[in-house]
Amino acid sequence: MKPGVMLFLVIAVITAVYETAVFGVLEDRPISSAASINQATERDSGDLSSAIKKIEDQHRRGIARLGAYTLLYVMLVAGLLLYARRREAEVARRTVANVGKFLAHDLKNELATVAMALEGLSYKDQELAASKTFRRAGESLECALEIVKKLERYPAPQNDEAREALDLAEMLDAVAEYTEMAFAGVQVTKAAAASRVLVRAQRARLDAALKTIVNNAGEAIGQPRERGRIALEIRSTPRDCEIVVRDNGRGMSPDVLKQIFKPLFTYGKPEGVGIGLASARDYVEELGGHIEVASRVGEGTTVTVHLPISQKENA
Numbered sequence: 001m002k003p004g005v006m007l008f009l010v011i012a013v014i015t016a017v018y019e020t021a022v023f024g025v026l027e028d029r030p031i032s033s034a035a036s037i038n039q040a041t042e043r044d045s046g047d048l049s050s051a052i053k054k055i056e057d058q059h060r061r062g063i064a065r066l067g068a069y070t071l072l073y074v075m076l077v078a079g080l081l082l083y084a085r086r087r088e089a090e091v092a093r094r095t096v097a098n099v100g101k102f103l104a105h106d107l108k109n110e111l112a113t114v115a116m117a118l119e120g121l122s123y124k125d126q127e128l129a130a131s132k133t134f135r136r137a138g139e140s141l142e143c144a145l146e147i148v149k150k151l152e153r154y155p156a157p158q159n160d161e162a163r164e165a166l167d168l169a170e171m172l173d174a175v176a177e178y179t180e181m182a183f184a185g186v187q188v189t190k191a192a193a194a195s196r197v198l199v200r201a202q203r204a205r206l207d208a209a210l211k212t213i214v215n216n217a218g219e220a221i222g223q224p225r226e227r228g229r230i231a232l233e234i235r236s237t238p239r240d241c242e243i244v245v246r247d248n249g250r251g252m253s254p255d256v257l258k259q260i261f262k263p264l265f266t267y268g269k270p271e272g273v274g275i276g277l278a279s280a281r282d283y284v285e286e287l288g289g290h291i292e293v294a295s296r297v298g299e300g301t302t303v304t305v306h307l308p309i310s311q312k313e314n315a
Helices: 003-043 046-125 133-155 170-182 201-222 276-286
Strands: 162-166 187-191 197-201 229-236 238-249 290-296 300-308 311-315
Touching: 046 133, 133 170, 133 201, 162 201, 162 290, 170 197, 170 201, 170 229, 170 238, 170 290, 197 201, 197 229, 197 300, 201 229, 201 238, 201 276, 201 300, 276 290, 276 300
Parallel strands: 187 229
Antiparallel strands: 162 197, 197 311, 229 238, 238 300, 290 300
């Protein structure tokens, strides 16, 4: 028998006991109390005060039982609700995994074509191949291939073997350059920490998580882009480091803000599938960090990624 069905049956039984206890205390007790008075008075030779005391004790025990039944009932209902939420989350996770595997299959073929095209261009035009833009394109392709591998493995846990010490200032430079290219016209600013900050992570996965956040920021700005601003900042604290992405886009209401990390939830993006931010959150938490989001409609959004520091050096 499934756990959910078992829990439902247990709650049904407890409900029946609970109702019996209620009616026993509130309805049956007065009748039995009268009989108890007659029995008590006969047994105790007319000692009415002793009989009343016994009856009061019986009522107190009945009320205590009623309280215990009520507490147990509430606990079981809470357990059922918790089970339902976990079940819903598991179904959503499996759906994301299936969608990911489907996307990975098609993306792998397309990326292989792009990889062959870039390799052919590098042989034909060595000057182009040496350019910064071409190098960034190659790095982005490598990141995309890593993401495809991740989609194929999702939701299998990742190990620590592929992690390396990453300089967040270098990561910020790459993300800033990507943002300027992806959202031409938007004013992009960056500010690194006073100290050199290193974190242990897989480059491709952390890069993908940060690009997901800046993509959301750029898409929230809309048109005209010339009015848009995206600020990237690294802050260092004694306990961790913070990567802050701040935009002046349309912002989000509190109701939307509560749902942004739910798999398959999307807001303001007709072509969105609702996977990126949930995946980014999962990876940041896998690294031992967390993500905070603050937003106000009409003012913009601030996303703060907290990550544990691997190493910090004075600049």
